[in-house]
Amino acid sequence: MLLFRTVFEWVDTFESSIAIRESLYVYPYLLVAHVVGMCLFVGTVAMMDLRLAGWGNNSSPLSQVQAKLFPWQVLGLVLSGITGMVLLYGQPMRYYGNIFFWVKMVMMALAAVNAMIFHRTAYRSIAAWDTDARPPLGARVAGASSLFLWGAVIICGRLIAYNWFE
């Protein structure tokens, strides 16, 4: 964690970081854009996950839900990712000392790992079950896990504002 601390403390001294921190409007508007980006990203990811889990959007083949929503997931990720990084850049030490920030980062990493595992396992045989309302177990687990992990990311993100454990 020492490396993180050094980098965060260093960024904290940047003039541009201080400028964001001290601005009256930049920070709130970044927060708004972060939430809008989250809606686009989590919304389109969740619709795909529901299909994977067999809980929703079952009239459409999974390959359609996945491939056609993918560009929108990327767009949402870019918007929430960039605004998130600027938020972090503006108050690095605030986030450094916040347990929810770190739990959120871990949950995001786990969500990425979950997606990677899915692509290397159940997804390979997608042609065989593309239109099934109840995909194979591996796919259902991947969908449910993704829903859970992104839900946890949102919850932790909101809780960052409340520093209970400092």
Add this chain to the structure above:
Amino acid sequence: MQAFFEWMNGLAVSTAIRESVWFYTVDQAFHLVALGIFAGAVLVVDLRLLGRGMREQPIAKIAKDAEPWFIGAFLVLALTGIPQMISNAMREYYSEFFWFKMEVMVVALIFTFTLRRKVAMAEEGRVAPIWLKMVGLASIVLWLGVAIPARLIGLFT
């Protein structure tokens, strides 16, 4: 109206929420999770109306699949929104963002269950693509008009 908000603010349950360390926060967190699902249920249909997203699927099927998630997520949003409103009633009453959000929400809901639903469920080809696009765009703009001021209520009071 002011009396109604003062009454909400004075309820024993409002005081209990204000005095609880975690209730309001956890409630807000689940409000946001429901927002994520809600946004997805709105967007799969609106993107399709705009001629994007799941283009190869019939609009009516996508809309039918999305509707239970739209309704379910909205109910969770309302259930988690009410405690936030009653425990903070006077802040909400004096917040322009709150009133803007609520007014647009009423319009968005009526629009969703009348015009948008009719257009989305219509037989393929009955509604000209330009009108599909207008409806999809209007829906996105309306829901953004709910979500954006909502985030601002707590930031500018």
